[in-house]
Amino acid sequence: MTGPVLSIEGLTLALPPLSDRPHAVENITLKIAPGETLCVVGESGSGKSMIAHSVMGLLPQAVTPAAGQIMLNGRDVLRLDQAGLQDLRGREAGMIFQEPMTSLNPVMRVSDQIVETFAAHNLHSREERKRRALALLTEAGLPDPERLARAYPHELSGGQRQRVMIAMALALEPKLLIADEPTTALDVTTQAQILRLIENLRRRHGTAVLFITHDMGVVAEIADRIAVLEKGVLVEEGLASEVLGAPKHPYTQKLLAAVPSLTPPAPKNLAAAPVVFSVSDLNKTYRKRSLFGPTREVVAADGITFSLRRGETIGIVGESGSGKSTVGRCCMRLIEPEAGSIILGETEISGLGKAALRPHRKRIQMVFQDPFACLNPRQTIGRIITDGPVAYGVPRSEAMVRARELLELVGLSANAIDRYPHEFSGGQRQRVGIARALALEPDVLVADEAVSALDVSVQAQILRLIQDIQQRLGLAILFVTHDLRVAAQICDRIVVMSRGRIVEEGETAAVFANPRHDYTRQLLGAVPGGAAFETASPRA
Amino acid sequence: MNLIMFLLGRVAKGVVVLMAIAILNFLLIHAAPGDPAQVMAGQGGAADEELLQQLRVQYGLDKPFLTQLGIYAGSYLQFDLGFSYRQQQSVLSLIMDRLPATLLLTGSAFVISLLVGTLMGMLAARRQGHWSDGAITTVSLMFYATPLFWIALMSQIIFSLKLGWLPNVGYETIGANLSGFARMLDIGRHLILPAMTLGLFFTAVYVRMMRASMLQVAGSDFVKTARAKGLSEGVILRHHIARNAILPVVTLAGLQAGQLVGGAVLTETVFAWPGIGRLMFDALTQRDYPILLGVFFISSALVIGFNILTELVYRIVDPRIGAQG
16 A cells, blocks of 8 residues: 555644634644545534644644644645645645635636636646536536536535535545535535535545544544544544444543434423414515516415424424525514414414514514624623613613523523623523523524534533423424434424425424425435434433 | 616616706706806996896796796707806807816826726735835825825925926916827826826725725635635735725726716816816806706716716626626
């Protein structure tokens, strides 16, 4: 056998002074053999992306290599000058990134962006470059490559853009593909396709893959070997079967245990509980009119009907564009539905005017997806939580007392009340978001992808918190998510949406055990890792 | 196809807006105090009531207000901008006489500021933190903050009176009877100071905008992608960063282009440049309504025209615009 494609020896990357730790990664030693897939896993802030970037010589300016060596196909990356690095990038290693929506130049045609790669390395004639670009797009499984080559990135879907990125990264047939969370921003079914594509290309061209991810499910799908990173330190490394099957390090065990199982827990008995919220025949179509051109329509909700009992959680699952978020927002009348009735308690809120709706608004509250964007950075936590009650006439001082109780209820310290959102981590902010929603003592909570932006271990904590609060307060929860593992653990019933319609609905256990609709089967089949984590789950 | 539809829509909207502007101008000017007949008679030296009345009848100023509006609107629809009582000439021919001088001045200011501003902005962004970045941003801030008329006066004093390098005022050397290339050169020498003065403010704006925009784009994901492909920094700068960073500058250039006709009153006055601005300024002091209305109309038409042109350019430089309608 030939030597490794990539060999990292004792790599230490120094962070700028005043960071929360001195090194991004410390004393990392890794090797990747030709054709091998190495997954580097870890939670956010573990330094896994830094390793990927250092191999390409693409570290941010503030991060500097302090010790160690990176040998890529016989070249010492850390000692190359600018010209050497430019020659290495693309030729020895190609890289793809997390955000397909922003990773392509918006004002350049797709084929030009691939052709540019050849041009940068002075390879081939003009015609040959174009021909190769087209061949690459075809190999990446893009439909109608001739037409697509002339398209601009905004005309492509996220999955298609990621395929273009892969085609581009592999243009010069590098020995190594570095993939930095390449499927995190994609839907499950698209994710499954992209993983398959990477796998196929790896087989065909013998490319080694350095795959950075936080998703244990994805790891279980593709890894030959796994390296687990905790706060910049390599805590475990080994064959995929060993690390997943018999993890030695407690951190690896914790990560694996946090992956939600696809087997739902035993259902609650809710038959006697009263219905607190229901919608029937909800319709919403987005229209885009233009003066001369045809009106474009997107049906986001079509005849949506469901009802929610006290203490029950209904999960709305589906891919992006399925209309699940629109339904969640329509329920709160943040978006106005075109038709259908929404009944909250005894009141039909769908017909109420703005002023008449206001007294009812507090009874249905929302927890948002992005814990960073949903809290006003210039207000204290106390202000954020109490603004709602104060708007309903509660004196500020009284609301503050209640806010302290709520902060403790969601597992934060009561003195967090005087601090600002930026002082908290993502998981803590999501707790604040939940406390904010609970401050109005709602009957119904709408959680729109409320745990999607969080690391698995934090995700598990927040899910437990939501279940705990539901039990104590008897909340009805509408849980909008694309993550079937999460849905399996928290939802009593599941509503599967596709293109604005409900295609399947039922008890979670029944839907997961025996999906009737093709689309549901497709979704379940695409869940990365499949049934790999059944025994690991603490809540099964 | 899409583009033609877009153009038709915009032109149709533009015509409606233009008509509304024309009527609004008329209303505003008649709401202002002052009687043109009195001004005319006053300058003629004899102002008895009989002459005033005669002047009013002659120019239709005695008719009811709505009738006057109707006559005005009717003649505008036939592209007849009216007749100036003061200058005894048709308004259209007066404007057309002056338009080239103004367009030469504002056009060169526009091109200079756009070119110099974008290039300097790119340079400053490229050298962020370097002393040349500091120099460019400081100088541009200075020009951004200094009033136009002051720059005009100072440049006259320094370059013309003290150093004697360039002519002080005017469009060309009077009585020189130059022709062909020599005349062009002469006009060019006269053009330098007013064009610089007029262009400095926008140059400063472009420098600042281009610099900020470049720095913002430089942090984009697709720039990282370009680097990961092994592209050289020069190619990344030209094809990826500058190409995207220019977009907000185009928007702003569209705004400046709208001022090509009406935006040079001050400069033209200080430098005695025989353009539209001067024509308008004189018409204002003389209550010469037809000229004022004509200038307003032509400059509004050009603003609307340049807005459409800007949108068109924007569609070319940013392919995303067309898709969003």
